[in-house]
Amino acid sequence: MLRTISASDLRTRIKWVLNEVGYGRGVQYVVQKFGEPTAAIVSMEDFQFLQEIKQQQATASLRERIANMRARNRELDPGELHDLIEAARTEFYQSRSRQPDAH
Numbered sequence: 001m002l003r004t005i006s007a008s009d010l011r012t013r014i015k016w017v018l019n020e021v022g023y024g025r026g027v028q029y030v031v032q033k034f035g036e037p038t039a040a041i042v043s044m045e046d047f048q049f050l051q052e053i054k055q056q057q058a059t060a061s062l063r064e065r066i067a068n069m070r071a072r073n074r075e076l077d078p079g080e081l082h083d084l085i086e087a088a089r090t091e092f093y094q095s096r097s098r099q100p101d102a103h
Contacts, residue, residue: 001026007033017041055092062088 020027021041029041
């Protein structure tokens, strides 16, 4: 269930919102500031799911780049392959660093 809350209302109801999101099975909030959506509050389960999707997209993107190079009838030279792997590794670690600790 998607709900909307203003930033000022969130300040006064933060405990209630966090409990509802954390234990409310599927409740999500869009936080608005001056009537414009600026953030979302989702459960950890939803957040982890979104992070997994991002990682899958990054992996698919790397595979697509390699396939496109091969489709152009050229093999990857070691330098190109190294650069692609480093770009994917950087993207992976950046996405991991944005995740809160599971502890």
